[in-house]
Amino acid sequence: MQLSNARAVVTGGVSGLGFAVAKHLVAHGGKVALFDVNDDKGAAAVAELGDANARYFKTDVTDEASVQANVAAAKAFLGGLNVAVNCAGILGSNRVLGREGAMKLAQFQTTVMVNLVGSFNVAKTCAELMQHNEAGADGERGVIVNTASVAAYEGQIGQAAYSASKAGVIGMTLPMARELARFGIRVMTVAPGVFWTPMVDGMPEDVQKSLAATIPFPSRLGRPEEFADLVASILGTTYLNGETIRLDGATRLAPK
16 A cells, blocks of 8 residues: 555544554555644644644544544545544553452553454444445555554553553454455554553653663664554555564563
């Protein structure tokens, strides 16, 4: 797929990794629909990208009816829909058995709902429309890129909910790719390591340095632009399908 032809829904699209993807696509001639829940950042993102290239849709990714309505509206704005990039997510960090007792089940459920169920909700809704696209090279009609985490492989203490949700994203990648193959829709997942995001920006400098020191090479935090570069490579490489790619500088998370 040529990036100039990308007509993309990007969840978590007004900040962090999602906004980096949106900027990259727009810079290469694509158009984006930004799904998020932050109205102020949504307005700022559209102002930066240009209202001819981007539109913000306030979207709770766990709400099936809202996602269906907004995906349809996004397709109308974009003039088509052939890309979905799921970057919306929450940390939900808490110990299973903390000082104040066991983790509330609601917290575990919320984390899984946003990170896993939300990704599936957007992916299946976009795929439903993508299946009707005119086939391009190799019969391709669309690409779905989900975001997992290296925590899916080496979850740290306090990350039971987060790791489970991201492992679920990885787990659905291959079966979804196999099922959607007959429609010419590819499904890929990226599992980033520790990246510069608004969450990391709020950490003390010594914590940021300690995080960077754990990464073998390059010994620094990942840049959102590097995540966007990988997503762009996935879109442009038709033979990539049904796989999860770690983007982490060879880091492996310690227990805590």
